[in-house]
Amino acid sequence: MDERVVAEMLKYMGPESSFGNPASRSHSFGWEAEAAVEMARKQVADLVGANPKEIIFTSGATESDNLAIKGVAHFNQKRGKHIVTCKTEHKAVLDSCRQLEREGYEVTYLDPMQNGLIDLEVLKDALRDDTTLVSIMHVNNEIGVIQDIEAIGKICRERKIIFHVDAAQSAGKVAINLEQLPVDLMSFSAHKIYGPKGIGALYVQRKPRVRLEAQMHGGGHERGMRSGTLATHQIVGMGEAFRIAKEEMVAENERLLKLRNKLYDGVKDMEEVYVNGDIDHRIAGNINISFNYVEGESLLMALNDLAISSGSACTSASLEPSYVLRALGRNDELAHSSIRFTMGRYTTEEEIDLTIEHVRQAVEKLRELSPLWDMYKEGIDIASIEWAAH
Amino acid sequence: MAYGKKVLDHYENPRNVGSFENSDEIGTGMVGAPACGDVMKLQIKVGNDGVIEDAVFKTYGCGSAIASSSLLTEWVKGKTLDEAQAIKNTQIAEELALPPVKIHCSVLAEDAINAAIADYRQKNN
Numbered sequence: 001m002d003e004r005v006v007a008e009m010l011k012y013m014g015p016e017s018s019f020g021n022p023a024s025r026s027h028s029f030g031w032e033a034e035a036a037v038e039m040a041r042k043q044v045a046d047l048v049g050a051n052p053k054e055i056i057f058t059s060g061a062t063e064s065d066n067l068a069i070k071g072v073a074h075f076n077q078k079r080g081k082h083i084v085t086c087k088t089e090h091k092a093v094l095d096s097c098r099q100l101e102r103e104g105y106e107v108t109y110l111d112p113m114q115n116g117l118i119d120l121e122v123l124k125d126a127l128r129d130d131t132t133l134v135s136i137m138h139v140n141n142e143i144g145v146i147q148d149i150e151a152i153g154k155i156c157r158e159r160k161i162i163f164h165v166d167a168a169q170s171a172g173k174v175a176i177n178l179e180q181l182p183v184d185l186m187s188f189s190a191h192k193i194y195g196p197k198g199i200g201a202l203y204v205q206r207k208p209r210v211r212l213e214a215q216m217h218g219g220g221h222e223r224g225m226r227s228g229t230l231a232t233h234q235i236v237g238m239g240e241a242f243r244i245a246k247e248e249m250v251a252e253n254e255r256l257l258k259l260r261n262k263l264y265d266g267v268k269d270m271e272e273v274y275v276n277g278d279i280d281h282r283i284a285g286n287i288n289i290s291f292n293y294v295e296g297e298s299l300l301m302a303l304n305d306l307a308i309s310s311g312s313a314c315t316s317a318s319l320e321p322s323y324v325l326r327a328l329g330r331n332d333e334l335a336h337s338s339i340r341f342t343m344g345r346y347t348t349e350e351e352i353d354l355t356i357e358h359v360r361q362a363v364e365k366l367r368e369l370s371p372l373w374d375m376y377k378e379g380i381d382i383a384s385i386e387w388a389a390h
Numbered sequence: 391m392a393y394g395k396k397v398l399d400h401y402e403n404p405r406n407v408g409s410f411e412n413s414d415e416i417g418t419g420m421v422g423a424p425a426c427g428d429v430m431k432l433q434i435k436v437g438n439d440g441v442i443e444d445a446v447f448k449t450y451g452c453g454s455a456i457a458s459s460s461l462l463t464e465w466v467k468g469k470t471l472d473e474a475q476a477i478k479n480t481q482i483a484e485e486l487a488l489p490p491v492k493i494h495c496s497v498l499a500e501d502a503i504n505a506a507i508a509d510y511r512q513k514n515n
Contacts, residue, residue, distance in 0.1 A: 295451050298453050
């Protein structure tokens with residue numbers, strides 16, 4: 001977390017703090033907490049060009065995705081039971097869709113193009129008269145590609161289909177103006193931009209009003225869409241994180257892009273190095289590279305003093321290759337050989353230099369160890385071999 | 391993922407990395423699949439007395455897979471084929487203190503030595 005965020009949060013946690021319940025209107029502590037929550041709501045709204053009344057606090061982007069997808073699907077089930085999403089979405093979206101399938105809905109999972117972007121014609125073809133919702137993420141968590149949500153949203157508007165965007169990876173990294181974007185629902189997370197974990201938000205457009213069925217029932221908080229006592233300190237932290245992001249985003253992106261270009265320039269002359277996902281339509285702080293014939297986890301071991309990840313952090317315990325890279329049509333070796341480099345607020349140029357040095361050494365060493373590298377060098381087609389899957 | 395000391399040692403300093411030219415005294419086992427993220431190639435050089443004189447490996451896979459095959463090449467040297475065949479994956483897993491999700495690496499190493507022995511026996515039958 002950013003220390004400025006921590007400082008704000010502490011104001012609402014210690015013995016000297018304002019510890020009232022923001023829903024208690026009968027005492028001054030409650031007023032103070034409510035004012036803090038409303039300030040944070042405005043800070044969140046300001047970063048993305050929304051009205052504060054359109055921001056619903058949740059426990060994180062996972063809950064926001066669940067609320068948006070299941071909430072819209074359930075509310076509109078008389079209109080239709082078909083949903084369109086993409087194979088490279090975050091698990092919170094994919095698993096919400098799987099749940100709806102178990103409830104009798106139909107879901108179309110679009111294949112992205114090889115660069116990770118949605119083909120708009122493929123999207124148009126997937127839409128049906130009974131389609132009620134399209135859910136496409138703004139920025140992919142593994143490969144960092146930015147989808148054209150404006151174009152996708154326009155297509156949805158023409159067909160009067162509700163459009164949800166998971167923006168957990170884009171808020172604070174890409175300019176978003178919901179006042180102009182044809183987006184009905186948007187999920188946010190605080191911890192991806194140096195805020196606290198366990199807090200997020202869902203943007204629910206008011207004009208025209210998007211309606212959804214609540215998933216959490218209770219005291220009718222958050223305009224009835226998400227009951228439960230508001231976590232004042234968490235919300236304040238999220239607000240501060242979004243405020244800082246708005247202030248620093250432009251300069252920060254410029255700095256991150258330089259770092260990323262430096263990193264890529266430092267490794268791209270090596271043999272059999274592939275960037276996963278479109279290099280231009282991508283956030284500044286991400287690059288995902290496959291070092292062919294080197295298994296990703298073994299490469300990570302050589303970089304363990306640097307915070308880098310193979311596959312997505314949420315599935316790093318699984319032995320499956322990245323489903324995102326598989327959806328891009330990458331073969332098994334390339335999907336198993338990918339490393340995601342994420343650069344952020346605290347990444348320095350020295351760290352990039354160190355990363356380049358470590359990566360080059362480790363890739364060279366691991367290729368010496370790799371029977372697949374030998375086969376590649378001998379001109380043997382690895383796909384032609386009958387491997388015994390285990 | 392936290393790795394044990396022995397896994398790290400084998401990863402940092404893998405023993406017996408290399409390849410043998412194919413010949414009658416060499417047994418080669420290649421197991422695993424790129425789709426699973428593990429491919430192990432283990433080769434043994436067997437003397438006239440049926441004792442493994444030398445062993446080398448190459449592995450594409452995680453640190454535990456590299457360590458399992460590296461350790462195995464150390465263990466099989468000087469052993470008869472029957473003795474080498476008797477090595478169980480559980481011994482490898484125990485020696486390297488592999489966590490449950492990495493047990494399959496030791497299984498793969500056992501498969502690799504068995505495949506190499508089978509290859510040698512087939513050539514010298």
